[in-house]
Amino acid sequence: MTLDDVTAQILAQPLTPHRRIVAIAGPPASGKSTVAKALAKRLTAQGEETFVVPMDGYHLDDRLLHLDGTQNRKGAPHTFDADGFVRLITALQSIDPVIYPIFDRTREIAIAGAGRVPAKCTTVIVEGNYLLLQQEPWTRLLDLWSFSIALKPPMELLIERLKARWVEHDKPDAHAWIDTNDVPNITTVLTKSAPADVTWTETPT
Numbered sequence: 460m461t462l463d464d465v466t467a468q469i470l471a472q473p474l475t476p477h478r479r480i481v482a483i484a485g486p487p488a489s490g491k492s493t494v495a496k497a498l499a500k501r502l503t504a505q506g507e508e509t510f511v512v513p514m515d516g517y518h519l520d521d522r523l524l525h526l527d528g529t530q531n532r533k534g535a536p537h538t539f540d541a542d543g544f545v546r547l548i549t550a551l552q553s554i555d556p557v558i559y560p561i562f563d564r565t566r567e568i569a570i571a572g573a574g575r576v577p578a579k580c581t582t583v584i585v586e587g588n589y590l591l592l593q594q595e596p597w598t599r600l601l602d603l604w605s606f607s608i609a610l611k612p613p614m615e616l617l618i619e620r621l622k623a624r625w626v627e628h629d630k631p632d633a634h635a636w637i638d639t640n641d642v643p644n645i646t647t648v649l650t651k652s653a654p655a656d657v658t659w660t661e662t663p664t
Contacts, residue, residue, distance in 0.1 A: 462494075462663050465608065466501045468656070469582065472605040477554050479582045480603055484590035484652060485610030486645035487534065488620035490662050491586040494610065497663075499584055510580045512551075514587025516560030516569045517544040534644050536589050536597065544587075545599045551576065551583050564628065588644065591652040601653055609655035612662075617645055 472479050481498070485491050495511045502509040517540045524530035529538055550557050561573035576583055589597050591607060621641050625633035 460657055460659075460663070462497055462501060465606075465657055465663070466498060466505070469498070469502065469606050470505065470507065474581060475552065475605055477552050478580065479605040480548060480551055481582065481584045482590040482600070482604040482607040482655075483584060483586040483610065484588065484607065484648070484655065485612075486588060486617060486648040487641050488617045488624060489610040489612050491610060494608070494659075494663065495584045495586040502582055507582050508577075508580045509582045509584065510576045511584045511586065512547075512559055512574065512576060513562065514539070514544060514585065514590065515562035515564075516574065517541070517547075518562055518569050520569065521567065532640060532643075534588070534640060536592060536594060536647065539589070541589075541596045545596055548585065548600055548603050551585075554578060588648050589652075591655060592648070593651055593653050607655040607657075609652065609658045611649060611658060611660050613660070614642075614645065618642070 469479060469481055483491050483495050483498075492511075492513065499509045499511050518533070519538050519540060521530060521533075524533060524538060529535070532538055547557070547559050556578045557576040558572050559574045559576070560569045560571045562569050590600055590604070591609065592598070618637060621637050622633065625636065630636060
């Protein structure tokens, strides 16, 4: 199924009640942001007011992770403000603008109030690892999606992309981080997520 096919399917979904909320779920480095941007471009070209919202702004701050003793598992489901994220997705059905945080990867911090979905937006594409996770409180999201997409590239490709990502960000001990953190998170996404409306194992065109 192509991007154009999925674009048509998204446009066929009703507003519920004010917006369509589309989930793009997948493990780290699966291409979520790339696919989200490509879909948003196609929807916009067809006159649909579309906006992309990433889940990453709900990373817990490193200070909280230190307090909880979970910094070595950053990116795992329990290291996000999942309840806050569920509130955001619920709020996206408002007819008003919706403010959300954005994650700054260069500084490894979330910036509050850095993103805004405009009131005129009728389709929101949300991208993140755990949008389909069958684990509380993430399961509260499952009924909120108008349409869902799962990205599941091969593990070897994901690891290759992660190596390139961490080199770009000058991350120390990148190989150890991939083995002890990224791979477990990838496994969680691939084995504990609910089925999606569409599943892609390679980047669509």
